Amino acid sequence: AQRVTQPEKLLSVFKGAPVELKCNYSYSGSPELFWYVQYSRQRLQLLLRHISRESIKGFTADLNKGETSFHLKKPFAQEEDSAMYYCALVLSGGSNYKLTFGKGTLLTVNP
Amino acid sequence: DAGVIQSPRHEVTEMGQEVTLRCKPISGHNSLFWYRQTMMRGLELLIYFNNNVPIDDSGMPEDRFSAKMPNASFSTLKIQPSEPRDSAVYFCASSPSGGPYEQYFGPGTRLTVT
Numbered sequence: 001a002q003r004v005t006q007p008e009k010l011l012s013v014f015k016g017a018p019v020e021l022k023c024n025y026s027y028s029g030s031p032e033l034f035w036y037v038q039y040s041r042q043r044l045q046l047l048l049r050h051i052s053r054e055s056i057k058g059f060t061a062d063l064n065k066g067e068t069s070f071h072l073k074k075p076f077a078q079e080e081d082s083a084m085y086y087c088a089l090v091l092s093g094g095s096n097y098k099l100t101f102g103k104g105t106l107l108t109v110n111p
Numbered sequence: 112d113a114g115v116i117q118s119p120r121h122e123v124t125e126m127g128q129e130v131t132l133r134c135k136p137i138s139g140h141n142s143l144f145w146y147r148q149t150m151m152r153g154l155e156l157l158i159y160f161n162n163n164v165p166i167d168d169s170g171m172p173e174d175r176f177s178a179k180m181p182n183a184s185f186s187t188l189k190i191q192p193s194e195p196r197d198s199a200v201y202f203c204a205s206s207p208s209g210g211p212y213e214q215y216f217g218p219g220t221r222l223t224v225t
Contacts, residue, residue: 032211043114044154044202044216086154090211097211098144098167103153 002027004089006102013077014110021072021105023061023087032090033070034099035061039083047072047085057081077109115217117203123223129191132220135184136205144214145178145188146202154202160186161208193224 003026013019025031035047048056050063050070061072070087084106088099116135124130136143144159158168160180168178175194180186190197200221204214 034213043218044204046213049213097142097206098156098159099214100156101146101154 002089002091002100004087004100004102006085006087006105008105009103010106010108012108012110015079016076019074019077019081019107019109021085021087021107023070023072023102025068025070025087025089027068027089027091031063031065031070033061033063034088034090035059035070035072036086036088036101037083038086044086077107079109079111082107082109115203115205115215117201117217117220119220120218121221121223123225124193125225126194127192128224129189130193130197130222130224132188132201132203132222134186134188134203134217136186136203137215138184139207140205140215141183141208142206143180143186144204144206145186146204148200148202148219157188190222193222195224198222198224 005024007022033050036044037047038044048054059072059074061070063070084104086104087102091098091100115137118133141162145157146154147157148154155170157170158178159166163180176190178188200219202219203217206212206214
C-alpha cells in the first residue's frame, strides 16, 4: 500500500541552524511528491513539488528513489518557518489524482 | 478570488445530532476533496469528486458520513448521527482536474461533538 512516513511529529531548532524534515514513502509506481505547509492561523498551502526542482523560501527537497525519501531542507532556519509541514504523495488513477499525506511535522524555530 | 470557502468555521454540537459542513470550491476547479485532520491521524482524505462525481470514498469512516456535490460550486459533508470521536478539523480543497495539480485548501471547519 502507498504510504508516506514523517518520523518526527515535533522538531525544534534554533534560528540560523540547518533544518531537515524527513519524509519517506512507499509506492510501487513513479512517485510525484509535494511538501505542504500550514502556518499558524493560515490555510494549508503548497510549499514545493519535486518535479519543479525549485527552492521556495530557502527550502529545497530532493527526491531520492534509492532511499525512497523526499526530505525537506533549509540551511538557515528562520523564526517565520515555524509551522506544520506535510509531505504528500500523488496517487493517480487514469485522469484522477489524489494526495496521500504524512502525519506532519511541527517545526518550531526558536530565537 | 476568495479561494475555497467553507462554512461554518466552528461547529459545536451534541452527540447524536446531525452536522452539515459546506464547501464552495474555486471557480473552474473540477476536483474537490474532503479531508479530516486530527492530532492522532494527521490529514486523512475522506472523499473526492471529479466533475461532481464521487471518485473515491474509501476514506469515509462509516455510513454515518456522507458527501454530495450537487453542482460544480457546492459540496456538503454530513455526519448523522455525530459522535465525540468525530471531533476534528475538516478541510475542503479543490484543484483543476486532469493532472496532479496543486490543491487549494479552505480554512477548515473545527467540529466539536460533546
